[in-house]
Amino acid sequence: PHFTSFSLFIIVLPVTVVLFTSDGHCDRGYLLYKDSCYHFETEQVKNWQDAEADCVKEQGHLVSFHSEEELSFLTGLIQQAPTGISLWMGGHDSITEGGWEWTDGSPFVFPAGNPDDYFGEDCLSILINDGYWNDDNCQNKRGYICKRRGEECCLKCC
């Protein structure tokens, strides 16, 4: 009996700690959703490459999306505080035309709607009014969304 309760104690304690750190810990200026932190930069001052560089400086990348829920969480927020036509996301096909990838290295699936590569557009933006994804001219100055893992900020800061 002693052995059993002791084992239980060891198992339960780390689980509790993990839940606390991943639940609600983003740095100031970031929004938490699931286990990621998101930052909206609404000033339209950066081309795609500079926007990505700014996210990397903050230990993240331009945003990637991996579920309908994650996307609608963010499009809901974007529509509450609209700035400009669209915001940069982390997708690009600058290495292979049509070979879309995320700057954070996660698997990319282009949703319904066709990127048109209009005059060689290689960088992904999301339209604010309808959440439609567009391949865009990388040199356009836009606002952007950075994303990083929630845990990374906690291990560093706490």
Ligand SMILES: [Ca+2]
């Ligand atoms: Ca392209």
Ligand SMILES: [Ca+2]
């Ligand atoms: Ca386009």
